[in-house]
Amino acid sequence: MNPLLVALLLPSIFWTEGPKTAPTLRDANIQHILAPAPVAAQWKGVTGISVEPADLTGMVKLPVPRVDYRINEASASQEPWIYSNGWHLMRQPSARFYYDVPGPAVALAAAEAFSYSANAVIHTDAEGLKPLGEMLTFLAPLDRPEDPVLANIGFIDDGSSQSGELMNLLIRRNLLLRIVSQPDPRLDLTVRLGAGGYSKAEAADPNKLEHQIRSDLTDAKRLLRIYGTSVVIGRLTGTPGHVRVHLLNYSSRPVTGMRVRVLGEYPHHTMAASGLPSASPLDYEIVNGGTEFTIDKLNTYGVVDLSR
Amino acid sequence: MDRRTFLQIAAASPLLASEPAIPNYRIVSRYPKPAHPAMPGPYRGHAVRVRSAHSIDAASGVENASVVRQMLSAGVRALTRETKDRDAWSHFISSSDIVGIKVNCSGAPNIMSSPEVVAGIVENVMAAGVPAPHIYVYERFLGQLRSVHYDRHVAPGVNIQAVETSRGSIAGYDPDTYVEADFFGEDDTRSNMVRLVSQTFTKIINVPNMKEHQAAGVTGCLKNIAYGNFSNVSRSHRDSVSNTYSFIGTLASVEPIPAKTVLNVMDGLRGVWHGGPFSYDPKFRFYPKQILFGTDPVALDRLLIDVIEEKRKQEHAPSIFDRSPAHIRESGGLDPNFNHFVREPRHIEYASKLGLGVYDLARIQLKEIDL
Numbered sequence: 106m107n108p109l110l111v112a113l114l115l116p117s118i119f120w121t122e123g124p125k126t127a128p129t130l131r132d133a134n135i136q137h138i139l140a141p142a143p144v145a146a147q148w149k150g151v152t153g154i155s156v157e158p159a160d161l162t163g164m165v166k167l168p169v170p171r172v173d174y175r176i177n178e179a180s181a182s183q184e185p186w187i188y189s190n191g192w193h194l195m196r197q198p199s200a201r202f203y204y205d206v207p208g209p210a211v212a213l214a215a216a217e218a219f220s221y222s223a224n225a226v227i228h229t230d231a232e233g234l235k236p237l238g239e240m241l242t243f244l245a246p247l248d249r250p251e252d253p254v255l256a257n258i259g260f261i262d263d264g265s266s267q268s269g270e271l272m273n274l275l276i277r278r279n280l281l282l283r284i285v286s287q288p289d290p291r292l293d294l295t296v297r298l299g300a301g302g303y304s305k306a307e308a309a310d311p312n313k314l315e316h317q318i319r320s321d322l323t324d325a326k327r328l329l330r331i332y333g334t335s336v337v338i339g340r341l342t343g344t345p346g347h348v349r350v351h352l353l354n355y356s357s358r359p360v361t362g363m364r365v366r367v368l369g370e371y372p373h374h375t376m377a378a379s380g381l382p383s384a385s386p387l388d389y390e391i392v393n394g395g396t397e398f399t400i401d402k403l404n405t406y407g408v409v410d411l412s413r
Numbered sequence: 414m415d416r417r418t419f420l421q422i423a424a425a426s427p428l429l430a431s432e433p434a435i436p437n438y439r440i441v442s443r444y445p446k447p448a449h450p451a452m453p454g455p456y457r458g459h460a461v462r463v464r465s466a467h468s469i470d471a472a473s474g475v476e477n478a479s480v481v482r483q484m485l486s487a488g489v490r491a492l493t494r495e496t497k498d499r500d501a502w503s504h505f506i507s508s509s510d511i512v513g514i515k516v517n518c519s520g521a522p523n524i525m526s527s528p529e530v531v532a533g534i535v536e537n538v539m540a541a542g543v544p545a546p547h548i549y550v551y552e553r554f555l556g557q558l559r560s561v562h563y564d565r566h567v568a569p570g571v572n573i574q575a576v577e578t579s580r581g582s583i584a585g586y587d588p589d590t591y592v593e594a595d596f597f598g599e600d601d602t603r604s605n606m607v608r609l610v611s612q613t614f615t616k617i618i619n620v621p622n623m624k625e626h627q628a629a630g631v632t633g634c635l636k637n638i639a640y641g642n643f644s645n646v647s648r649s650h651r652d653s654v655s656n657t658y659s660f661i662g663t664l665a666s667v668e669p670i671p672a673k674t675v676l677n678v679m680d681g682l683r684g685v686w687h688g689g690p691f692s693y694d695p696k697f698r699f700y701p702k703q704i705l706f707g708t709d710p711v712a713l714d715r716l717l718i719d720v721i722e723e724k725r726k727q728e729h730a731p732s733i734f735d736r737s738p739a740h741i742r743e744s745g746g747l748d749p750n751f752n753h754f755v756r757e758p759r760h761i762e763y764a765s766k767l768g769l770g771v772y773d774l775a776r777i778q779l780k781e782i783d784l
Binding site for chain 1: 579581582583584585586588589595598599600601602603605644645
């Protein structure tokens with residue numbers, strides 16, 4: 106793949122500090138930044154770091170991706186609440202997004218944007234620079250980021266907040282969807298609020314509606330299942346004979362032990378995981394029409410490439 | 414009304430209630446069912462109860478290790494009808510075995526499989542010729558297990574092993590042996606068997622406590638060997654509803670658990686009559702001062718029901734079979750008149766229908782020994 110295209114798919118760093126911070130950026134292995142025009146002008150002539158003027162106007166600001174465990178709040182389940190931006194990124198594929206994430210959590214923002222092939226700009230603080238630089242270094246050599254999205258569900262998005270909330274819930278539960286303008290016979294199920302048994306009244310309880318959709322799809326048809334964790338969101342991209350499993354850990358701690366099942370038989374695999382240079386799937390097997398493997402540790406982001 | 418009549422009525426009345434719904438279970442195991450499973454085993458429908466007033470000091474909670482060893486000796490010899498300990502234990506263990514001792518530490522450090530009981534079992538297993546490195550005292554959660562310090566009571570070299578060294582990690586579970594069920598729409602529908610159980614141990618000795626359980630009614634042999642040997646099991650309860658009625662027996666019946674669980678030693682030196690399986694409040698602790706022995710987990714658990722019911726009756730608490738919504742309270746402190754869940758003590762009867770043992774009290778041959 107064209108290295109320039111890969112670079113274009115990486116999130117950009119929006120930096121508002123002046124050239125005196127150049128050593129900090131270099132320490133974080135950051136060689137290119139976006140900056141407000143007046144700041145960008147100050148960076149002219151600084152060696153080793155290229156600067157591009159940028160204006161955040163018109164960009165879509167995203168919440169900080171994270172997990173809220175809500176341990177002091179009564180809930181129908183023990184599942185933590187994941188703040189994922191997947192539905193925002195899918196809903197506006199041509200938009201330019203802006204994250205403002207301080208500290209180490211910025212690495213997740215970069216990985217999230219990358220895994221959705223989003224055009225994103227990220228601002229962080231000094232503490233976040235190193236984790237961000239490490240994540241960008243990890244992402245840069247990953248090829249095939251432009252492969253098509255694989256999904257079970259075609260979602261006809263009417264742009265409403267109800268549809269947004271439902272998409273959010275489906276994504277959080279690893280019910281793979283892509284947005285379509287009309288039913289796609291290649292997909293297992295089409296969801297459109299207000300049609301096909303998915304009434305807008307039912308969307309008042311998105312959990313119940315999500316269960317209905319899952320039931321209509323059936324677990325047996327699901328392209329991806331994740332067991333052993335409730336804080337990892339998966340995504341599939343691929344071409345015939347090749348599937349990439351994207352795994353995003355939304356918690357601030359590593360996930361130690363999770364089982365992944367991908368529908369279809371893929372005897373070959375490779376894996377890359379942020380911060381884990383020797384990561385490899387364990388207990389890899391093909392069973393009952395699916396490919397299953399265990400990830401013994403996942404920091405923030407991992408990709409497992411499966412092929413026939 | 415005498416005690417036995419009361420208990421029989423208590424046990425019989427739920428039969429009038431409707432059968433709890435049975436979820437759709439998918440059991441995945443590559444281990445065949447043996448012709449002669451260890452559970453319920455050679456002593457199906459048999460149980461031995463050994464009591465000693467000197468086994469534990471109720472005031473201090475200190476066990477008498479010497480008396481405990483005498484109780485272990487008497488119990489296993491009576492069960493096997495042998496006169497020597499080594500001969501008795503050789504019914505269950507041989508020198509080539511790799512032995513897992515499934516302790517229960519969910520109420521630790523206030524109630525758990527007593528170190529004195531576990532140490533006594535380890536001594537007998539070693540006397541049967543099993544070297545220390547082939548013995549594992551194991552439990553699911555590291556923090557609970559560590560709080561007991563079994564290592565201070567057993568021979569050097571015995572493994573003290575937690576399955577989840579990192580809470581929630583599935584690395585210690587067998588990816589190919591599991592029960593799949595969707596109880597409440599949860600996305601993670603699998604409960605995997607402890608990998609040591611399926612892949613390492615050749616024999617398992619189950620050492621539960623005598624405890625009431627807020628969801629299951631009681632937690633004894635079946636609960637310890639089921640929920641204690643699988644991942645992701647707490648998902649079976651939500652709001653006031655518990656699926657323990659069928660889930661406990663279903664898990665306990667997954668091979669190779671019935672093939673390997675050769676002996677149950679129910680540690681009833683102390684017990685919990687309300688708020689179990691935990692024991693935060695000492696007022697719900699009591700001291701049955703007994704140990705039950707058997708290969709039939711259903712028979713032992715059936716006897717456990719009576720122990721817990723008798724104590725609750727003394728304390729004027731509702732029966733564990735009570736299903737009245739008036740006694741359900743999902744939040745607030747512990748009050749013996751209320752419970753978080755509708756308890757499912759009939760999980761024991763359900764397990765008997767899966768072939769795991771004898772539930773009918775009239776068909777259980779109980780030998781009582783007082784030391």
